[in-house]
Amino acid sequence: MDISGIADELAEHGYFIVPQFFSQQKALQFYRYAQSLDDSQWQLAAIGRQQQQTINTNVRSDTIHWLDKQHGVESDYLTHMDQLRQGLNRELFMGLFDYEAHLARYRPGAFYKKHLDAFKGRSNRILTTVLYLNPQWSKADGGELVLYGERGEVLTEVLPTLGTMVIFLSDRFVHEVKTGLKERFSITGWFRLNSSISGIIDPPR
Numbered sequence: 001m002d003i004s005g006i007a008d009e010l011a012e013h014g015y016f017i018v019p020q021f022f023s024q025q026k027a028l029q030f031y032r033y034a035q036s037l038d039d040s041q042w043q044l045a046a047i048g049r050q051q052q053q054t055i056n057t058n059v060r061s062d063t064i065h066w067l068d069k070q071h072g073v074e075s076d077y078l079t080h081m082d083q084l085r086q087g088l089n090r091e092l093f094m095g096l097f098d099y100e101a102h103l104a105r106y107r108p109g110a111f112y113k114k115h116l117d118a119f120k121g122r123s124n125r126i127l128t129t130v131l132y133l134n135p136q137w138s139k140a141d142g143g144e145l146v147l148y149g150e151r152g153e154v155l156t157e158v159l160p161t162l163g164t165m166v167i168f169l170s171d172r173f174v175h176e177v178k179t180g181l182k183e184r185f186s187i188t189g190w191f192r193l194n195s196s197i198s199g200i201i202d203p204p205r
């Protein structure tokens with residue numbers, strides 16, 4: 001899928017699912033890397049903003065690992081996403097300034113209840129991206145991402161299969177991760193506006 005195709009879909013619907021964003025080989029490389037991290041490299045994720053950040057495992061029970069430009073495989077992912085960022089800016093004049101991303105690991109039974117990734121005018125997170133990294137995944141395994149529309153209707157349910165990428169406007173779509181039967185890996189990230197321009201500081205990590 002070319003970037004202008006992604007841009008068109010985003011402009012029209014506000015979300016888009018790209019079944020093979022990365023080659024199988026590249027996606028497998030990210031998967032193997034996620035698997036290679038040991039427990040000390042995964043942390044419980046916080047919810048809420050700034051001073052209100054708390055760990056609440058009733059809302060989400062995944063663990064995360066923030067990506068860093070210093071590391072080869074992580075930097076490779078960030079570089080690809082920076083190309084997407086530049087392409088989207090060219091096509092849609094979105095003024096996306098930077099990108100932050102973390103690996104996420106959902107153990108069997110883990111979930112992330114309905115939430116928004118950003119609140120209108122109160123965050124510089126503009127676009128959410130989620131890349132899934134699971135070579136074997138079927139409907140019976142659960143773990144779907146569900147995106148909801150304005151009236152609470154289900155817009156789409158996405159299985160977290162290797163190489164699938166979902167992109168959506170961070171402040172527009174309530175979404176959740178259903179519990180799954182198997183361990184589920186993904187890379188979630190956010191394209192952001194420049195916080196020094198918008199005057200809003202994003203949550204500290």
Ligand SMILES: O=C(O)CCC(=O)C(=O)O
Pocket residue numbers: 104112117130144145175176177186188
């Ligand atoms: O893994 C997913 O499908 C979505 C994760 C998510 O909603 C988040 O990390 O904010």
Ligand SMILES: [Fe+2]
Pocket residue numbers: 115116117175
């Ligand atoms: Fe989310």
